[in-house]
Amino acid sequence: MAVYTDVAADELADFLKQYDLGELLSYKGIAEGVENTNFLLHTSHGSFILTLYEKRVAKSDLPFFLALMTHLAEHGVTCPLPVKAKDGEALHELQGRPAAIITFLEGIWPRKPNAVHCAGVGEGLARMHLAGANFAIKRANALSVAGWRPLFDAAADRADDVQPGLRAFLSAELDYLSGGVWPTNLPEGVIHADLFNDNVFFLGDKLSGIIDFTFACNDMLAYDVAICLNAWCFEPDHSFNVTKARAFLNAYGRVRKLSEAEEAALPLLARGAAIRFLLTRLVDWLNVPPGALVKPKDPLEYARKLRFHQSVSSARDYGLMPSGPVA
Numbered sequence: 001m002a003v004y005t006d007v008a009a010d011e012l013a014d015f016l017k018q019y020d021l022g023e024l025l026s027y028k029g030i031a032e033g034v035e036n037t038n039f040l041l042h043t044s045h046g047s048f049i050l051t052l053y054e055k056r057v058a059k060s061d062l063p064f065f066l067a068l069m070t071h072l073a074e075h076g077v078t079c080p081l082p083v084k085a086k087d088g089e090a091l092h093e094l095q096g097r098p099a100a101i102i103t104f105l106e107g108i109w110p111r112k113p114n115a116v117h118c119a120g121v122g123e124g125l126a127r128m129h130l131a132g133a134n135f136a137i138k139r140a141n142a143l144s145v146a147g148w149r150p151l152f153d154a155a156a157d158r159a160d161d162v163q164p165g166l167r168a169f170l171s172a173e174l175d176y177l178s179g180g181v182w183p184t185n186l187p188e189g190v191i192h193a194d195l196f197n198d199n200v201f202f203l204g205d206k207l208s209g210i211i212d213f214t215f216a217c218n219d220m221l222a223y224d225v226a227i228c229l230n231a232w233c234f235e236p237d238h239s240f241n242v243t244k245a246r247a248f249l250n251a252y253g254r255v256r257k258l259s260e261a262e263e264a265a266l267p268l269l270a271r272g273a274a275i276r277f278l279l280t281r282l283v284d285w286l287n288v289p290p291g292a293l294v295k296p297k298d299p300l301e302y303a304r305k306l307r308f309h310q311s312v313s314s315a316r317d318y319g320l321m322p323s324g325p326v327a
């Protein structure tokens, strides 16, 4: 999250009159994250998160996110619950933006994830996939293969300013991934689609909650696995850590076993996941709104990860044995 839209104390106090959340004691903008504007609120009833949905989020998708959090929480996933206002609705408007309040989750996200965290996220992701199985509302993934080309087009002219040769590198990879190789027959369901370490809270070594469902959608479950491989299983110097990957994949597989086809597709899905985050980061890097409290994320981290996945020949390179996860 970040703060793109400021809210004055009296506006916020007025907004809160719609809710049964008591009196506003204090609030502050949250600089972390890049997508939406977020505030931490302390009221006489406790702590809450207020989100003003910005840019990439379509208003028509908000009921999906809010209902999904409620569904997952009812099916054993620890995630924030949308707070309904006195009119029974969770979604309102503030400063011309759609706005919602969600419950505050205890825990901290791991700044330096270790293999135990990776195992925790593997188990948590698989549990989320199972819990989402009977969620009725559907939302297509706007940031799958068809969504990458417009991002590339928006950034291509200035890509080489970020790294010489980046434009051609991205163009060739996009041509490859959109040239008929992308899987279409793998098991699908609700995916988080952005389960990075800053979206998973831990208390000690134990996963205490999953946040930020603003990219959640219906897509291949193994694509979510590939996103996590990218987000959790590399070191700060961007080298791949097979111990973390094995811990992550084994823990996932103990709750929801990957099929052979899913395992075989992992290197390709990991390439897709890498270019997706490379492209969104590149667009954001080149378009920081003036005055916004946001620290854009490094796109080149994902260029290095993508090069690694291009060199992978099979899921064995991620620590998986051909017959499935090893104990």
Ligand SMILES: Nc1ncnc2c1ncn2[C@@H]1O[C@H](COP(=O)(O)OP(=O)(O)OP(=O)(O)O)[C@@H](O)[C@H]1O
Binding pocket: 001, 002, 030, 032, 033, 034, 035, 036, 037, 038, 049, 080, 102, 103, 104, 105, 106, 109, 194, 198, 199, 211, 212, 213, 214
């Ligand atoms: N329910 C919650 N409970 C506690 N803290 C929260 C909660 N939701 C958000 N936060 C805090 O706000 C920060 C940003 O939240 P979030 O990741 O949802 O924002 P975002 O703009 O969508 O970010 P991202 O860049 O990850 O997409 C989190 O790292 C966390 O510190």
Ligand SMILES: N[C@@H](CCO)C(=O)O
Binding pocket: 034, 035, 194, 196, 277, 280, 281, 297
């Ligand atoms: N998790 C994303 C940002 C939010 O989509 C990234 O690290 O690029």
